[in-house]
Amino acid sequence: MDLVSFRTPGLGDQTYLLTHEGKGVLVDPQRDIDRFLHAVAERDVELRFVLETHLHNDYVSGGEQAALRTGAELVLPAAAAAAYPHTAAFHLEDIKAEGLTIRPIHTPGHTPEHTSYLVLIDGESVAVFSGGSLLVASAGRPDLLGPARARTLAKLQHGSLHRLAGLPRDIALLPTHGEGSFCTATGAGRYTSTIGEELDGNPLLAVSDVEQFADQLLAAPMPIPAFYQYMGPANTLGVPPMPALTVPELDLADLADQPEGTQVLDVRPRTVQAAGFLPGSVGIEIANDFGSWAGWLLPYQAPIVLVAEPGQDVTEPVTQLTQIGIDTVRGVVRDLGEAATEQFELVDVPTFVDRLADPTAQVLDVRMPSERAAVRLDGAVERFLPDLITEGVPAEIDPDRPVLVACGSGRRAAIAATLLARDGYQPVVLTGAGVADVVAARTH
Template identity: 75%
Template sequence: MEIVSFRTPGLGDQTYLLTHDGQGVLVDPQRDIDRFLTAAAERDVQLRFVLETHLHNDYVSGARQAAQRAGAELVLPAAAGPAYPHTPAFHLEDIQGGHGLTLRPIHTPGHTPEHTSYLVLVDGEPVAVFSGGSLLVASAGRPDLLGPERARSLAKLQHGSLHRLAGLPRDVELLPTHGEGSFCTASGAGRYTSSIGAELDGNPFLAVGDAEAFADRLLAQPLPIPAFYRHMGPANTFGAPPMPPVDVPELTVDGLPAAAHVVDIRPRPALAAGHLPGALGIELRDDFGSWAGWLLPHAEPVVLVADRDQDVAEAVTQLARIGVDGVAGRVHDLGAHATARFELLGLDAFAERAAAADAQLLDVRMPAEHAAAAVAGAVHRFLPDLLAEGIPAELDQSHPVLVACGSGRRAAIAATVLLRAGYQPVVLDGVGVPELAATLSA
């Protein structure tokens, strides 16, 4: 038996391909399914099953399309109730593969009500469990993504689910879908897979014996929920279309669609030196799609501004994973139209400006980051809230706004938001608020 993992860092998720004697099982595939089907073909494996642990909140599933393309059986939790044909997985009703392979569904509600893990047995011996968003590496799946009204009830169910999985043999490999970088986790973790024994020894959530205390701990510091999450459940319930083409046409600035949102994916220095007025700057990295999905209106047309050597297809793929299919094209040459600019400063120069008596500093990090380390007198507004709630009233348009985050990435995005609102942003680049606070207090 071989288990191949496919990491998608920007979403903090993993898809798995299990192979056994020429048959394959694909677990929680994302929408760009070619990479999974190619891996199966390279191993001369025929996909027998495509499994989903739950109706995902953080990405559009590729399970339905993968099953259709490969002629595999699509298996979803019995309580999921999607609007397309599938095989329901009932608690402890074994699904038989060939050559001694058995998949045993284990109902593990908490992350979602229908959530189901799958125990893998070979010749009757348990060897691995696909735990989806239930028991994670040093963490647990969030129970609050379906709304605060259901969060506590689901948190208590999650307590029982974690202990149900923890009762498996210690040497069973733990293969969760969610991991570091995912907003579906209750806390961060530095590893992606584990074992039941390692989690029994080190997972802090398994050390909480009481369901009420567990719920208190799980819900004590709620994380923000990306705006695009609310669109993923319906897409996965009713079935999304196949991946759109990732090769989009080249456009000119004069030929941009009037209704399109312009997103500049170039590196920060290029963005600061000049971009299209009104554009939202989100440099292309692993988490580009998540930030774009969080900050842009869902399902509205997008045009990407990119350097010619940038991987525009990667940007389109990241957007498609979260259901943003309307990329109208790409622009490479801005010419004389790149008139929007902001300052990008290193720590010493930025600190000197921040130490001035009339300086106004904006911190755009997450609430938990701000609570852990802050600069006295700084105005705090989490980046997505700059668009949802507007620019803080304390900030004066007639004076520069010094913007900081953890590295400069989110601050640069915020700078483009401030610019189109008429402010004069100055971005701390390369370091974050903790380093700035230490410098200012030295």
């Protein structure tokens, strides 16, 4: 047996390719399937199965298209009831190929239909693909389908975790969700494990009482990205093939010809954005989590025009957008001329601390509630970055005075600066550091 994992850091997910004696099994593939099929071709194996553990909430799946491209058998949980051809996986009903057996294990909790897959080679159990059920030192969160169902799913998750924990200790645990995913209930660490390691170290497996387990799982839920609501329906009905990743080059004048509601998305480095960006544009510099922030902050499926530097490759941001089903990029503008009239200031920790000494200073903390609970900046007005879109700028912030903006590293603060600037505020962004650094500097 050989196992290849494909990490998608911005989504906090892993896709797996298991191969054995010329046959391959692909598990939970994202939409950009060429990278997986290239690995299949490199190994000269027949892709026999494509397995989906659940109807994903954080990305649109490439499972259907991977099966269509290769002739592999697409397997989904029976209760998923997807609208395209597939093999329904029923609890403990084996799916077999020569020397290779896939044993579905119904593990509801993250979603109602969630199914894990135990892999047996020549009759011996070797690995379990646990999707969003049992994770490394964590579990998949049960609240993504709304608060009304969250407690029921949390209690189901308790049974599912213990069902998987009853497998032999030496079986490899191969979850889809991991560190960086908003689908985890708590901070997952490493990406893979074994059943034995989780029995010894996963704190959730130590909670025997189901009500206490549900309380713990639901005690401090993370925010749910806005685009998640569109992923499950898309994965139920079917996802079209990836669009072309090349986009037209546009002139600044072409912006006037774009459809109503077009969003201008600036992907240049924050240092370049700070020096001048288009009024009304949203700045999200390219990084692993670019697509997640774009999907969270922009109206879903709105037409998008990118702003990039001359020579800057935009394949990565277009790919990340397509991974969450956004195929609406209409082009890229590279020369802003004299139109880049909005600006914000970037400062380091010492300068930020000096500005805080001014009694008229105002500070906006755009971190998540859980981050603020761990380390607070005294006197700061607190509003999570996406809430600037849904709730607006806090009324306490005076647009006539500069506003010091901080997060955990400067990334979200820089995004917030473009949102603030378009509403007439004067942002001063802590960059390359975060609130914890400011708090530490002020105590020394």
